[in-house]
Amino acid sequence: MTGHPAAAARFLDDAARAAWHDQSLWFMRQKRDRGSALPEWESLRFAGSALKAHAMSRLADLLEEFERRATANGVVVHWARDAREHNAIVLGILRTAHVTRVSKSKSMLTEECGLNPFLEAQGIEVVDTDLGERIVQLAGEAPSHIVIPAIHWKREEIGALFHRTMGTPAGETSPDALAAAARVHLRDALLHAGAGITGANALVAETGGVVVCTNEGNADLGMHSAPIHIACVGIEKIIATRDDLGVLLRLLARSGTGQPVTAYTTHVTAPRPGAAMHVVLVDNGRTARLADAAMRTALHCIRCGACLNTCPVYRRSGGYSYGTVIQGPIGAILAPAIDLDAHQALPYASTLCGSCVDVCPVRIDIPAQLLAWRARGAAAGRLPRGYGIVFEVLRRVLGTPATFARATRWARRVQRLVPAAWLSGRWNPWTRPGRALPVLADESFREWARRERNQP
């Protein structure tokens, strides 16, 4: 096994931790259920889907409209074809202003572009200021969840990390005390940075506004204290109107954390007097996605995290098992477009239960795209190792009712004769300790029905 199945198996080796992870995410899902209990929720989701489809259909016009307004307001707008150009633009801005230390609030785009390692290699210090991101950064890790980057960290481990890096007392595990230490540590970094980098949750063409949502306030501390604010944004973040923004803001936090809205929702259209503001618009594969009609709607994602929280596979395999910047169901349909070879197993990291599409605030049909990626992978001869044989066997067995009936009869006999422990042994990739093969019924439904019918 390689790729996701192998990584997931390793994750599950620590059964207690895997169960804890599963529970933590399910707790998020429940918060989302409570938060989204609005009578008009479903029509809001339809509106969310519609406003994104509209924005994609007018993407070039809306980006130009945004650029026109932003430029008139004194914002410098940059365009980048790919990650390399994006990083070069950011570096250029920082070099021109002799900046050696930057603060950065949460931005999945900069993760995607590998901005941190790039800047650090150029001698520029980057401090991630979202608490969860700072935790993983201090530990030399990447986020394991797009909304809750350190969801896989336990408080004792965070306590030990902060003891080592921030000098908190040994053994300190109270979230209040640890967050208080982080507050001092991060405020210092935020207020002494030469530039504040942020992502954006939306760009509004009608207002020329960059919208950033946080609970911690770190994006605001960064962008309003440093002399330079750089917003790094994927082109698909544009929406047409302020009405669209109203819909999006009603959906976003409720879907992600169950909150009615984030603590801070910042709409910034112009730099403050004496400061500079830059917006870097990044393609990096998005226009290719846009041209792919069957997979296009993946661009509608507002990165709320709801599909991760609800996914039975994500919850039980952890963010790192995906090996991608964006994890979970949405990650599994985004990554194959970037590299089908590297991510050929991801479309299979799903039971196709459809829970993701049910919670998605913009109604992306993730299971349909997972299935479409499986088909593309197979057509391109890129099946994960061993899958080809399994599919061939399944095709034969499930292909005709008679073989299926014969196979189940045979399987039942085998299960009766062979010890259960052996059937669930190491050789069988579908079982593991605590997850045995289900016992087949003594009688199939057809046999039962035949017997019933024959009764007087």
Added chain:
Amino acid sequence: MTARDDVLAAIRAADVPAAPAASVPTAIVDRTDLHAAFLRVLTVVGGVGAVLSPGQSVPQLVSELLGAIGAQAVIVPGRFAVAENGAVYVDSDDVTARIAIVLAEHLVVVVPHAAIVPTMHEAVRLMPAESRCGWFLSGPSKTADIEQSLVFGAQGSRTHCVVFDIATGVG
């Protein structure tokens, strides 16, 4: 070709079929007492708030609500409040420095009593057209990044207080 030209050309070449603008769904909300609804949500998101009584001054009410720390609070005017999520809109034109919004340990936002809307659908339409920067603030700064335990006072304000002023709105 510049990157800009290339990206725009690639978008246009993708030839996405036209999709109509979204219509704003009708929110089904109780509009009888928006202030009470607002204050209820404000408590849930970790803020405190009240409606100013006749004859009472803003500092009086603030010290009633916040006690001793009320004296250290930074008081800013808010333009309007949103009942569904406990948010108040503050515009950068009304504050001395943008950073004050997050730097203040204790923030008090004074909102005109009549300036309240049920949901974000109405709220976004009230955002000033010429705004250079504005915030919807809902409760104090918070984090749940440590094992999902909710902690108030992450990096921004520790205390968030909203006062509805019957007279002018701005104390």
